[in-house]
Amino acid sequence: MIDLAAVEQGLALLFSSFAPWMVVVPGIVIGLIFGATPGLQISMAMAIFLPMTLYMDFVQAMLFLTAIFTGGSFGSGIPAILMNIPGTSSAIATAFDGYPMARQGKHNQALGVALASSVIGVLMGYLILFVMIQPLSFMVLKLGPAEMFAIILWGMTLIASLRGEQMLKGLMAGFVGMLVGTIGFNELGMARGTMGQTYLLDGVPVIPAMMGMFAASELFKLANKGYIVESEASRKVRIGEIFQGFKMAVTYPWVLIRGGLIGVFVGAVPGVGSSVSNLLSYVETQRRDEDPSSFGKGNPKGVVASESANSTSEAGSMATLLALGIPGGGATAVMLAAFAMHNITGGPQFIRQQTDVVYAIIFANFAQVFLLMVIGLLFIPLLANIVKVPMRYLIPSVLVLAVMGSFGLTGNMTGPATVLIFAVVGWLLRHYGYSVPAAVIGMLLGAMAEKSLLHSYQISGGDLAYVFERPVTMIILALLLVSLFGQRLVGWFRNRQRVASA
Amino acid sequence: MTGTLAALLASLTMTAPVAADEFPDRPMDLVVGFGTGGSADRMTRAMSNFLSEEMGVPVRVTNRPGAGTQVSANYILSRPDDGYTLYASTFAPYLTNTILTGGAEYAIDDFSFINFQWFDLDLIAANKDSGFEDLPSLLEEIRDNPGQVRASVVQGSAGHLMVRLLLEEAGIPQENLNLVTYNSGGEARSAVAGGQVHFTSISAEGSEGIREFLTPLAVINDERIDQWDAPPINEALEPMDLEVPVLQGSMRGFAVSSEMERQYPERFEALSEAIQNTLARKDVQDHLASNDIGGVWVGPERSNELMRENYEIFEQYAHLLN
Numbered sequence: 001m002i003d004l005a006a007v008e009q010g011l012a013l014l015f016s017s018f019a020p021w022m023v024v025v026p027g028i029v030i031g032l033i034f035g036a037t038p039g040l041q042i043s044m045a046m047a048i049f050l051p052m053t054l055y056m057d058f059v060q061a062m063l064f065l066t067a068i069f070t071g072g073s074f075g076s077g078i079p080a081i082l083m084n085i086p087g088t089s090s091a092i093a094t095a096f097d098g099y100p101m102a103r104q105g106k107h108n109q110a111l112g113v114a115l116a117s118s119v120i121g122v123l124m125g126y127l128i129l130f131v132m133i134q135p136l137s138f139m140v141l142k143l144g145p146a147e148m149f150a151i152i153l154w155g156m157t158l159i160a161s162l163r164g165e166q167m168l169k170g171l172m173a174g175f176v177g178m179l180v181g182t183i184g185f186n187e188l189g190m191a192r193g194t195m196g197q198t199y200l201l202d203g204v205p206v207i208p209a210m211m212g213m214f215a216a217s218e219l220f221k222l223a224n225k226g227y228i229v230e231s232e233a234s235r236k237v238r239i240g241e242i243f244q245g246f247k248m249a250v251t252y253p254w255v256l257i258r259g260g261l262i263g264v265f266v267g268a269v270p271g272v273g274s275s276v277s278n279l280l281s282y283v284e285t286q287r288r289d290e291d292p293s294s295f296g297k298g299n300p301k302g303v304v305a306s307e308s309a310n311s312t313s314e315a316g317s318m319a320t321l322l323a324l325g326i327p328g329g330g331a332t333a334v335m336l337a338a339f340a341m342h343n344i345t346g347g348p349q350f351i352r353q354q355t356d357v358v359y360a361i362i363f364a365n366f367a368q369v370f371l372l373m374v375i376g377l378l379f380i381p382l383l384a385n386i387v388k389v390p391m392r393y394l395i396p397s398v399l400v401l402a403v404m405g406s407f408g409l410t411g412n413m414t415g416p417a418t419v420l421i422f423a424v425v426g427w428l429l430r431h432y433g434y435s436v437p438a439a440v441i442g443m444l445l446g447a448m449a450e451k452s453l454l455h456s457y458q459i460s461g462g463d464l465a466y467v468f469e470r471p472v473t474m475i476i477l478a479l480l481l482v483s484l485f486g487q488r489l490v491g492w493f494r495n496r497q498r499v500a501s502a
Numbered sequence: 503m504t505g506t507l508a509a510l511l512a513s514l515t516m517t518a519p520v521a522a523d524e525f526p527d528r529p530m531d532l533v534v535g536f537g538t539g540g541s542a543d544r545m546t547r548a549m550s551n552f553l554s555e556e557m558g559v560p561v562r563v564t565n566r567p568g569a570g571t572q573v574s575a576n577y578i579l580s581r582p583d584d585g586y587t588l589y590a591s592t593f594a595p596y597l598t599n600t601i602l603t604g605g606a607e608y609a610i611d612d613f614s615f616i617n618f619q620w621f622d623l624d625l626i627a628a629n630k631d632s633g634f635e636d637l638p639s640l641l642e643e644i645r646d647n648p649g650q651v652r653a654s655v656v657q658g659s660a661g662h663l664m665v666r667l668l669l670e671e672a673g674i675p676q677e678n679l680n681l682v683t684y685n686s687g688g689e690a691r692s693a694v695a696g697g698q699v700h701f702t703s704i705s706a707e708g709s710e711g712i713r714e715f716l717t718p719l720a721v722i723n724d725e726r727i728d729q730w731d732a733p734p735i736n737e738a739l740e741p742m743d744l745e746v747p748v749l750q751g752s753m754r755g756f757a758v759s760s761e762m763e764r765q766y767p768e769r770f771e772a773l774s775e776a777i778q779n780t781l782a783r784k785d786v787q788d789h790l791a792s793n794d795i796g797g798v799w800v801g802p803e804r805s806n807e808l809m810r811e812n813y814e815i816f817e818q819y820a821h822l823l824n
Contacts, residue, residue, distance in 0.1 A: 347710065
C-alpha cells in the first residue's frame with residue numbers, strides 16, 4: 001500500500017529546495033479570490049494561470065495547481081455564507097445554514113466553521129489518497145451508470161426536505177428544476193426544449209442560472225433592508241468569534257468524517273464530483289440529526305457537512321486523474337493539460353514508476369492545509385467586512401460581478417441573460433413560497449440523473465433484470481429506502497407487535 | 503480603418519494593385535470552438551504567439567464553446583469576412599455533426615479550411631478481462647448472443663460511427679449490441695476500464711492512462727502504429743471477408759468563412775503562408791511536440807478535400823447514428 005522508499009524520495013523532492021514552495025501561497029490566494037467571486041470558477045483560474053506552469057518542473061506545477069484547487073474549495077463557501085450566493089455548485093449546501101447564521105450576526109463563527117471544515121476536509125482527503133490511491137480509483141471504475149443513478153437519486157431526496165412553505169411546493173419547484181435541467185442536447189445527441197434557439201442547445205448554463213436564482217432573488221429581498229445583518233452590534237468582525245467557529249467545527253467529528261468519506265468517494269466519480277458530494281453529505285447529516293428541523297435555520301452542522309465534503313472531493317478527483325489519467329471535471333481537465341505539457345500520462349503505470357512524485361504531491365497538500373488555515377484566517381476578517389457594506393452599494397456591485405462572471409463562463413451574452421432571467425424566476429419562486437434551493441438542485445441533479453438513467457437503459461438493453469446483477473446498486477437503493485422510511489418501518493413493526501401482544 | 507481608406511484610395515485612383523492591401527494592420531482573433539483546456543484550445547494557444555510573430559500583429563484567442571461547436575461556427579459566419587477572424591476547432595467530426603444531426607443552418611462549403619495540422623486516430627479496444635482477443639470473435643459474439651455485449655462510445659464521434667458501420671457491414675442487427683453513448687471521452691473510457699462495458703471505440707490519444715485495462719483489437723488506420731499493438735481495421739477484418747471505410751478520427755486546424763476567401767483571395771493566401779511558415783519553424787515544431795500537439799502542413803486544397811470526404815462518409819451513414 002505505502003511504499004516507504006518512495007515516501008523518502010517524495011519528501012526529498014519537496015524539501016531539497018525551496019523552489020516548489022514558492023508557488024503555493026500565490027496559488028492559495030488565487031484560488032480564494034476566484035472561489036470567493038461569484039461567477040469566477042476554480043477551473044477558470046487554473047486555465048488562466050496554466051501557461052505559467054510551463055516554466056516550472058512537474059512537481060512545482062502540480063503544487064501550484066492543487067494550491068489553487070485548495071484555496072478555491074474554501075473560497076466558494078465565503079459568498080455562500082455572507083450573501084447566500086454559492087460561488088460554485090460545490091458550495092450550494094454551504095449556503096443552506098451558513099447564510100442564516102450570517103443573518104443572525106454569526107457570520108464570524110460561520111466562516112470559522114467553514115474554514116476549519118475545509119482544512120480538515122483537505123487533510124482527510126489527501127490522507128485517504130495517500131493510503132489507498134489505487135484501490136480508490138479502481139473502486140470508482142466499478143461504479144456503473146446504475147450505481148450512479150442510485151447515488152444521484154439519493155441526493156435528490158434532499159429536494160423533499162427543502163420544502164419552502166409546503167412539501168408539495170418544494171417538490172413542484174424541484175420538478176420544474178429537473179425539467180429545465182433536461183433542456184439541450186442529451187447523451188443521445190437529441191436536442192430538447194430548445195424552442196429552436198441555438199443558444200439553448202447546450203442547455204441552460206447551470207452556474208449563471210444558480211447565481212441568478214440564489215443571488216439576485218436574495219438581494220431583491222434585502223433591497224429594502226439597510227444591511228445583511230440587521231443589528232449594528234453584530235456587524236463587527238471579531239477574530240475571537242472566528243476562532244470560536246473554528247473550534248465549533250471540531251466538536252462534530254462524525255459530521256466531518258462522514259462528509260470526508262462521502263466527499264472522497266463521490267468526488268472521485270468522473271462527471272459527478274463535488275457538486276453532488278456536498279448535497280449528499282448535507283442530506284445524511286440532516287437526516288441523522290436528533291433535530292432535523294433545525295437545519296436551514298443556521299445550524300453550524302450543515303456548514304460542516306457541506307464544506308468538509310466539497311473540500312475532500314478535491315482529493316477524490318485527484319485520485320482518478322493520477323491513477324487513471326481521467327479528468328472528472330473542469331479543474332482536473334486543466335491539470336491534465338499540465339500533465340501533457342510535462343509529458344506525463346496519468347495511469348497505473350505512472351503511479352508505479354513515479355510513486356515519489358505522487359507522494360510529493362500528496363505531502364505538499366498536507367502542508368497546504370496549514371497554509372490555507374493561516375491565509376484563511378488572515379482573509380476572513382477582510383472578507384467579513386462585506387456585512388458592513390450598505391445594501392444600496394452591495395446589491396449593484398454583486399449583480400455586476402455575477403453578470404460579468406457569467407459572461408466569462410459562457411463567452412457570450414447567454415450567461416448574463418441567464419443570470420437576469422433566473423433572477424426574476426428566483427424572485428417569483430420565493431415570492432410565492434416555492435423553494436429556490438429545491439429548484440436549483442432539481443436543475444443540477446435532474447440532468448445528471450437523466451444521463452445515468454439513460455446509460456443504464458442503454459447498457460442493459462432495456463432489461464430491468466440488470467439491476468439484480470449489480471449488488472452495489474441494490475445496496476445503495478436499500479440504504480436509500482432505509483434512510484427514507486426506516487423510522488416509520490420500525491414504528492410500524494412496534495405497533496404491530498403491540499397489537500399482537502395485546 | 504486605414505484598410506478601408508487604402509481601399510477607397512485604390513479604387514479612386516483605379517490603379518489597384520491588390521498587393522497594396524496592407525494585411526493585417528490590426529490585431530487578429532482566433533476563435534476556438536471549445537472551452538479552455540481541451541485539445542483544440544491547447545493547439546490554438548500553442549500556435550497563437552508564433553502566428554502573431556509571423557503576421558506582425560497581436561493575436562487574441564477567445565473561446566466560444568457550445569452545442570458541439572455550432573455556437574462558434576455561427577459566430578464566425580456572423581463576423582465580417584475580412585480575414586481578421588480565424589476559426590480554430592476540431593472540424594471533423596464536430597462541424598460535420600452540427601450540420602447532419604445538430605440542425606445547423608450552414609453548410610460545409612460555407613467554410614474554407616486553411617490547414618489541418620492535428621490528426622487523431624481511433625482505437626477499438628476490449629476490456630482486458632472481457633475475454634475478447636480479436637475483432638472477428640467480438641463481432642461473432644454480438645451476432646450470436648443479442649443483448650449480451652456492451653460497448654461505450656462518444657456520441658456522434660467517428661468511433662461511434664465505426665461501431666455502427668461494423669455491424670452494418672457484417673449484417674448484424676444494430677440492436678444486438680448494447681451501445682452506451684457518452685458525451686465525454688473520460689466517462690466512455692472509465693466505462694471500459696472498469697468493465698462496465700466489454701469494449702470501446704474511441705480516440706487513441708487520451709487512452710494512454712487506461713492502457714493496462716485494455717486489449718487493443720484494431721486501430722482505425724491504413725497501417726500499424728507504434729503506440730498500440732493492434733492490426734489496422736481492415737486487416738483485422740480479413741478473416742471475415744469484410745472491408746469498411748477507414749474513418750478519420752478527428753481533424754483539428756484553422757479555417758475562415760469561404761466568403762472571406764472569395765472576397766480577399768490575397769488575404770487568404772497571406773494567412774495560409776503565415777501558418778505554413780509557422781509550422782516550418784523548428785522551435786514551433788519542438789514546442790508542439792513537447793505538448794503532444796500535432797503540427798503537420800497539408801495545405802488548403804488537401805484540407806478542403808479531406809473535410810468534404812469526411813462529410814460525405816458521415817452523410818452516407820448518418821441514419822446509423824440515430
